[in-house]
Amino acid sequence: xxxxxxxxxxxxxxxxxxxxxxxxxxxxxxxxxxxxxxxxxxxxxxxxxxxxxxxxxxxxxxxxxxxxxxxxxxxxxxxxxxxxxxxxxxxxxxxxxxxxxxxxxxxxxxxxxxxxxxxxxxxxxxxxxxxxxxxxxxxxxxxxxxxxxxxxxxxxxxxxxxxxxxxxxxxxxxxxxxxxxxxxxxxxxxxxxxxxxxxxxxxxxxxxxxxxxxxxxxxxxxxxxxxxxxxxxxxxxxxxxxxxxxxxxxxxxxxxxxxxxxxxxxxxxxxxxxxxxxxxxxxxxxxxxxxxxxxxxxxxxxxxxxxxxxxxxxxxxxxxxxxxxxxxxxxxxxxxxxxxxxxxxxxxxxxxxxxxxxxxxxxxxxxxxxxxx
Amino acid sequence: xxxxxxxxxxxxxxxxxxxxxxxxxxxxxxxxxxxxxxxxxxxxxxxxxxxxxxxxxxxxxxxxxxxxxxxxxxxxxxxxxxxxxxxxxxxxxxxxxxxxxxxxxxxxxxxxxxxxxxxxxxxxxxxxxxxxxxxxxxxxxxxxxxxxxxxxxxxxxxxxxxxxxxxxxxxxxxxxxxxxxxxxxxxxxxxxxxxxxxxxxxxxxxxxxxxxxxxxxxxxxxxxxxxxxxxxxxxxxxxxxxxxxxxxxxxxxxxxxxxxxxxx
Numbered sequence: 159x160x161x162x163x164x165x166x167x168x169x170x171x172x173x174x175x176x177x178x179x180x181x182x183x184x185x186x187x188x189x190x191x192x193x194x195x196x197x198x199x200x201x202x203x204x205x206x207x208x209x210x211x212x213x214x215x216x217x218x219x220x221x222x223x224x225x226x227x228x229x230x231x232x233x234x235x236x237x238x239x240x241x242x243x244x245x246x247x248x249x250x251x252x253x254x255x256x257x258x259x260x261x262x263x264x265x266x267x268x269x270x271x272x273x274x275x276x277x278x279x280x281x282x283x284x285x286x287x288x289x290x291x292x293x294x295x296x297x298x299x300x301x302x303x304x305x306x307x308x309x310x311x312x313x314x315x316x317x318x319x320x321x322x323x324x325x326x327x328x329x330x331x332x333x334x335x336x337x338x339x340x341x342x343x344x345x346x347x348x349x350x351x352x353x354x355x356x357x358x359x360x361x362x363x364x365x366x367x368x369x370x371x372x373x374x375x376x377x378x379x380x381x382x383x384x385x386x387x388x389x390x391x392x393x394x395x396x397x398x399x400x401x402x403x404x405x406x407x408x409x410x411x412x413x414x415x416x417x418x419x420x421x422x423x424x425x426x427x428x429x430x431x432x433x434x435x436x437x438x439x440x441x442x443x444x445x446x447x448x449x450x451x452x453x454x455x456x457x458x459x460x461x462x463x464x465x466x467x468x469x470x471x472x473x474x475x476x477x478x479x480x481x482x483x484x485x486x487x488x489x490x491x492x493x494x495x496x497x498x499x500x501x502x503x504x505x506x507x508x509x510x511x512x513x514x515x516x517x518x519x520x521x522x523x524x525x526x527x528x529x530x531x
Numbered sequence: 532x533x534x535x536x537x538x539x540x541x542x543x544x545x546x547x548x549x550x551x552x553x554x555x556x557x558x559x560x561x562x563x564x565x566x567x568x569x570x571x572x573x574x575x576x577x578x579x580x581x582x583x584x585x586x587x588x589x590x591x592x593x594x595x596x597x598x599x600x601x602x603x604x605x606x607x608x609x610x611x612x613x614x615x616x617x618x619x620x621x622x623x624x625x626x627x628x629x630x631x632x633x634x635x636x637x638x639x640x641x642x643x644x645x646x647x648x649x650x651x652x653x654x655x656x657x658x659x660x661x662x663x664x665x666x667x668x669x670x671x672x673x674x675x676x677x678x679x680x681x682x683x684x685x686x687x688x689x690x691x692x693x694x695x696x697x698x699x700x701x702x703x704x705x706x707x708x709x710x711x712x713x714x715x716x717x718x719x720x721x722x723x724x725x726x727x728x729x730x731x732x733x734x735x736x737x738x739x740x741x742x743x744x745x746x747x748x749x750x751x752x753x754x755x756x757x758x759x760x761x762x763x764x765x766x767x768x769x770x771x772x773x774x775x776x777x778x779x780x781x782x783x784x785x786x787x788x789x790x791x792x793x794x795x
Contacts, residue, residue, distance in 0.1 A: 428636065
């Protein structure tokens with residue numbers, strides 16, 4: 159062989175200036191064409207017209223002082239946040255805690271214990287995630303109930319019919335979400351099963367609940383269900399709503415997960431089979447972790463929908479965040495300030511839904527293993 | 532039984548010398564996909580430690596045949612006995628066979644959400660009930676054997692095709708299988724990565740493992756196979772030792788196939 163030529167590689171160069179920077183960004187995104195430029199200018203004008211008055215009303219001219227409506231009535235150019243301040247406990251915790259402010263530590267303690275227990279689950283170096291998660295899911299609900307209801311601990315009793323506001327919304331949504339997920343997983347697996355009876359039942363269940371409006375489900379749970387119980391058996395109204403919501407929600411979760419299951423390549427199932435993994439091991443170690451990751455956007459979507467749909471419990475006489483805000487603004491004391499009530503409720507809803515959406519995005523990114531099927 | 536993880540030079544026992552000790556015994560195997568008759572009257576006996584290469588044109592049923600051996604495909608007629616266990620609808624038998632038979636796929640089929648090490652230890656821990664520490668030590672041993680111990684904590688998506696296929700081989704070996712099935716293990720690889728996978732397979736073949744390889748790598752067949760089987764239209768057309776097979780093929784179909792793949 160003759161001596162080989164030595165090839166020297168060319169160094170990498172930076173891209174041309176016109177490919178980067180804010181001017182380039184603006185040119186390609188805001189002013190790329192005549193239509194685009196017109197839309198950009200129109201949007202800027204709309205912002206100019208809408209934003210300053212809103213800021214003036216909601217922040218600059220707003221009323222927060224005092225404990226009654228006199229200040230608000232005197233200044234009609236600003237929002238009346240005094241109303242929210244005065245009725246905050248009622249809107250957040252419902253009628254019982256609204257009229258017993260000395261007991262408010264109970265829901266607050268429950269809420270922050272939950273937050274405190276959940277935080278370690280997000281710390282990578284924490285080694286007992288499984289045990290803690292089991293505690294949060296199985297034991298904590300009873301602790302929270304004991305605290306908020308009070309009878310088990312000998313505290314003044316806050317009957318579930320007096321739960322309301324954000325507290326009720328949070329209980330309905332979080333229990334609905336947590337309880338619907340495992341049922342949804344089983345239904346999704348059932349719908350993809352080779353066993354005809356299991357598959358048939360899953361399809362029937364999913365299609366039945368998906369074909370029914372939530373409002374009907376709640377109405378049935380509240381009005382029709384008691385007819386099937388012997389006289390005198392009273393079944394807690396909140397519990398009935400929870401069962402209805404969970405059954406309803408699990409059908410939607412199942413469909414979101416089924417989409418993920420269908421996206422798993424056949425080779426994954428075959429590789430797991432070839433290694434001798436049983437059906438449940440194959441599903442729990444190989445298929446579901448991948449399928450759930452793919453289903454995150456769909457699952458979170460149904461959770462966000464559920465969080466907002468909890469407002470429908472007003473049909474059975476429960477006062478969630480939205481309805482409690484509305485109720486608070488309808489007494490003579492604060493009549494006319496319902497805009498503030500709705501805005502406040504909307505803000506709380508938005509904060510939680512946006513949080514869920516952000517969290518799901520982070521989760522997707524942190525679970526990304528650089529593998530695109 | 533046999534030592535499955537030694538590096539010793541096991542000499543393949545010829546079928547005639549020991550009737551009861553076939554690793555795989557297939558008799559009168561027939562399989563249909565719907566009305567399509569994909570495997571026709573297959574009879575095949577594989578001795579312990581024997582290395583068999585199966586080749587043939589695409590659609591000839593060679594992949595289906597080896598996928599029947601661990602019940603990834605069901606057969607409708609005939610008997611398949613693997614390592615003394617007959618494959619029927621009995622789930623216990625299927626599990627027993629799958630524990631003893633490793634398989635390497637064309638598209639690797641690594642678990643993308645698990646690290647290389649987790650890919651290798653999952654089945655030993657959950658199927659064989661090996662203690663975790665032991666499973667990790669075993670896995671590292673096999674990753675070293677396929678020459679990628681340094682990739683143990685990466686995810687499959689971060690590896691090249693050749694590396695992924697070597698991990699897939701290591702993952703199968705971690706179950707200490709008595710038989711290894713290879714389903715076109717190099718067909719999805721870029722040309723420059725084929726030899727690193729073949730080297731690992733040759734090393735494995737020389738260790739006395741019973742192997743069935745569906746492959747078009749004729750160099751591999753010549754170097755390590757005890758027998759080459761040529762399939763066409765769902766039948767075994769010809770089987771012979773590699774020398775005989777490549778130098779003196781008897782059937783016209785075999786001759787045509789060999790002329791097509793060896794033409795360049």
